[in-house]
Amino acid sequence: MSKVVLITGGSSGIGKSIGEFLTHKGFVVYGTSRNPERYPETKFNLVKLDVSDTTTIKEAIATVIAQSGRLDVLINNAGAGITGPIEEIPDAEIQRNFETNFFGPIRVIKAVLPQMRVQNSGLIINVTSIAGYMGLPYRGVYSASKGALELITEAFRMEIKDFNIHMTNVAPGDFATNIAAGRYHAPVLEHSPYKKPYGDTLSLMDAHVSGGKDPQLMAQAIYKVISTEKPNIHYKVGEFMQKFSIVLKRILPDKVYENMLMKHYKL
Template sequence: MSKVVLITGGSSGIGKSMGEFLTEKGFKVYGTSRNPEKYQNSKFPILSLDVKDNVIIKQTVSEIISKENRLDVVINNAGAGITGPIEEIPEEEIKNNFDTNFFGPINVIKAVLPQMRKQHSGLIINITSIAGYMGLPYRGVYSASKGALELLTEAFRMELKDFNIEMTNVAPGDFATNIAAGRYHAPLLDDSPYKKPYGNTLKLMNEHVDSGSNPNLMAEAVYSIINTPKPKGHYKVGEFMQKFSIVLKRILPDKIYEKLLMNHYNL
């Protein structure tokens, strides 16, 4: 029997790559989008879902279960970028980012757990970010939301052991996707004390995305995890130096690591 997979944010970027790859491997894949009507030519069904709307989440999950009578894998991929000096980012935009990147996955997890518990099986994969392992300048809110999801998964893993439900994080580095276009960017204010360093950092971040890795690497990693009987709690996918930066943070004194980051961003 083909495993049934739900991918939030499955209409573009990494989510689309994962959905197409898993479909080719014989999985029954359902993706989601806030505007599914735009993706009539998708290689797998795109359903309506907004991770900030609990009613729609429950409706969509129920629709899949009524069709398939099971739900084997859930990939919390929907997310939003945000940049800017923390001092200048409006509070509502900070809350909006956490609603999407942190509370959104929680809402989806809560909606699917009853079915997985009924099946006494299931796998939930949370797509986080290597940025979630460190507080990055002018990406602090994004780092915090993804870091929070990493820690939440650690707790969830222990709470779900009795039900044979697995959960893991996959933290990507920079990939060639359209994430930069969908980010909230705090405006570059002429009278801001952060104008020059924030402007330079923003340009560097966009260059990293434009020259990022092929999203198919994430698809292959997720496929491997699905076929792993007992997945680890954390996986990292990206260029060597991006993954190695996490190792450096563990072994270097705080001030030295901070200096390395500032040098990287020309601060």
């Protein structure tokens, strides 16, 4: 029997690549979008879901179960970028980012757990970020939201273990997607004390995304996780130095690591 997969944020970028790859591998795939009608050419099922709206979450999951009879894999991929000096980012934008990157995945997890418990099986994959392992300058809110999802997954895994449901994190580095265009940018203010360092860092971040890896690598990594009987707690996917930066954070003194980051961002 083909496994049934639900991917939040499946209309573009990494989510779309994962959906197409898994469809090719024979999975029954449902992606989600807040406006699925805008993507008529999608090569897999696309259902309406907004991670900030519990009603749409319940309706989307009910649709999947009604059509396919089960739900084997949830991939929490929907996410939003945000940049800016923390002092200058409006509180409402910080809260909105956490709604999408942290509270949204939790809502979807809570909604799928009853079905997976009935099945006595299931896998939940939370797409986080290598940025969630460190506080990055002018990406602090994004780092915090993804880091929070990493940590809560560690706790969630232990709580759902008795139900034969597995949960894991997959943290990508920079990939060539449209996330830079869709994220919230705090404006570079003319009279801001952060004008030059933030402006320079913003240009560097956009260059990293534009020169990022092919999203197909994430799709392949997700497929390997799904094919693993007992997934690890954390996976990292990206450039060697991006993954190695997590190792360096563990072994270097705090200030040495901080100086390394500042040098990288030319701060």
